[in-house]
Amino acid sequence: MPQQSFSPLTIGPHVVQPPVVLAPMAGITNAPFRTLCREFSGGKGLFVSEMITTRALVERNEKTMQLIHFDETEKPRSIQLYGVDPATVGKAVRMIAEEDLADHIDLNFGCPVPKVTRKGGGSALPYKRNLLRAILREAVSGAGDLPVTMKMRKGIDDDHITYLDAGRIAVEEGVTAIALHGRTAAQHYGGTADWSAIARLKEHVPEIPVLGNGDIWSADDAVRMMRETGCDGVVVGRGCLGRPWLFGDLVSSFESSGGPEGVQQPAAPSLREVAEVMVRHATLLGEWIGDEARGVIDFRKHVAWYLKGFAVGSEMRKRLAITSSLAELRAGLDELDLDQSWPVGADGPRGRTSGNNRVVLPDGWLKDPYDCAGVSEEAELDTSGG
Numbered sequence: 213m214p215q216q217s218f219s220p221l222t223i224g225p226h227v228v229q230p231p232v233v234l235a236p237m238a239g240i241t242n243a244p245f246r247t248l249c250r251e252f253s254g255g256k257g258l259f260v261s262e263m264i265t266t267r268a269l270v271e272r273n274e275k276t277m278q279l280i281h282f283d284e285t286e287k288p289r290s291i292q293l294y295g296v297d298p299a300t301v302g303k304a305v306r307m308i309a310e311e312d313l314a315d316h317i318d319l320n321f322g323c324p325v326p327k328v329t330r331k332g333g334g335s336a337l338p339y340k341r342n343l344l345r346a347i348l349r350e351a352v353s354g355a356g357d358l359p360v361t362m363k364m365r366k367g368i369d370d371d372h373i374t375y376l377d378a379g380r381i382a383v384e385e386g387v388t389a390i391a392l393h394g395r396t397a398a399q400h401y402g403g404t405a406d407w408s409a410i411a412r413l414k415e416h417v418p419e420i421p422v423l424g425n426g427d428i429w430s431a432d433d434a435v436r437m438m439r440e441t442g443c444d445g446v447v448v449g450r451g452c453l454g455r456p457w458l459f460g461d462l463v464s465s466f467e468s469s470g471g472p473e474g475v476q477q478p479a480a481p482s483l484r485e486v487a488e489v490m491v492r493h494a495t496l497l498g499e500w501i502g503d504e505a506r507g508v509i510d511f512r513k514h515v516a517w518y519l520k521g522f523a524v525g526s527e528m529r530k531r532l533a534i535t536s537s538l539a540e541l542r543a544g545l546d547e548l549d550l551d552q553s554w555p556v557g558a559d560g561p562r563g564r565t566s567g568n569n570r571v572v573l574p575d576g577w578l579k580d581p582y583d584c585a586g587v588s589e590e591a592e593l594d595t596s597g598g
């Protein structure tokens with residue numbers, strides 16, 4: 213088979229080589245997790261912050277100011293914003309540009325959670341073409357030289373697909389690149405991501421890079437997505453939960469033989485090695501928060517992901533998920549049979565996998581995709597998701 217090498221991904225002035233991106237994940241992709249992934253990737257790739265709401269940012273909410281803190285070694289600094297009001301988005305973007313808070317801004321239009329879509333925010337918003345356009349216009353003009361990208365889903369549901377229109381609007385408004393999660397809001401995280409939509413978007417907006425997202429669980433999957441869709445880069449989310457070393461796999465697969473033909477053996481850490489990463493992750497969180505106990509408590513949500521597939525009894529799993537100090541975490545881990553090798557069952561889907569039955573929307577939302585009504589800022593609740 214002929215070798216096929218992938219071009220570097222360019223996001224404005226930033227060259228991302230190989231073209232692999234850590235998906236923004238609220239509550240997960242904070243500076244410590246990004247650092248961990250970067251350590252495994254040898255500094256290659258792009259690592260996007262968790263979602264920051266524009267209103268909280270312009271109000272300089274204390275927690276938000278902490279969330280936008282980047283490690284000094286992070287380059288480029290990628291921040292994801294979520295907003296529904298063009299003026300507030302514009303203000304937030306200008307603040308980032310003027311105060312040099314980041315090097316790249318990604319806008320989130322993919323959040324499927326009912327409390328956001330109910331108000332017309334998140335993945336409901338691109339249905340209102342004019343509002344989407346107004347937000348993108350404010351963002352791009354406020355950002356100055358900083359590249360602005362957007363991340364979205366295919367649409368609200370199969371009867372209300374928006375990604376092609378949204379992609380065209382993005383190009384017209386000067387957005388630098390688009391990431392598409394190949395699911396509708398109605399699908400939430402259920403079913404499988406539709407990679408053919410990524411290919412269609414690529415054909416539809418040849419002017420700018422298209423990044424594919426959804427169901428990349430291994431470096432093989434990433435390479436396959438690039439080949440099958442012709443996308444310019446991949447965005448990897450849940451596959452990294454409890455597996456930050458996936459970034460090492462991604463980089464070596466893309467780099468081997470200058471392309472996708474020589475996919476390397478995936479990392480298969482023993483439980484001892486996984487335990488070391490767990491302690492490192494919890495330590496970084498504590499340092500970042502400035503409080504060891506709070507760091508370990510924040511780490512609790514990651515425990516089940518790291519231990520997935522290993523023979524660890526349910527009592528021990530529970531115990532490890534309620535630790536409050538590094539010493540307690542270490543002591544618990546030391547009691548495990550650390551010589552276990554990487555379990556086959558740990559590969560494949562992890563994290564959220566459930567579907568959603570119905571997308572809750574404001575009354576009359578679907579009547580007119582082009583009306584110029586705005587969205588209440590209540591749609592900008594501090595919430596997670598994409």
Ligand SMILES: Cc1cc2nc3c(=O)[nH]c(=O)nc-3n(C[C@H](O)[C@H](O)[C@H](O)COP(=O)(O)O)c2cc1C
Binds near residue numbers: 428450451
């Ligand atoms: C816990 C969690 C939090 C997420 N938070 C965000 C977010 O803040 N912004 C966003 O654009 N997407 C968010 N997403 C969606 C992911 O970025 C990604 O689009 C989705 O998980 C599909 O990619 P995957 O199959 O590689 O996981 C989140 C996903 C998860 C599982």
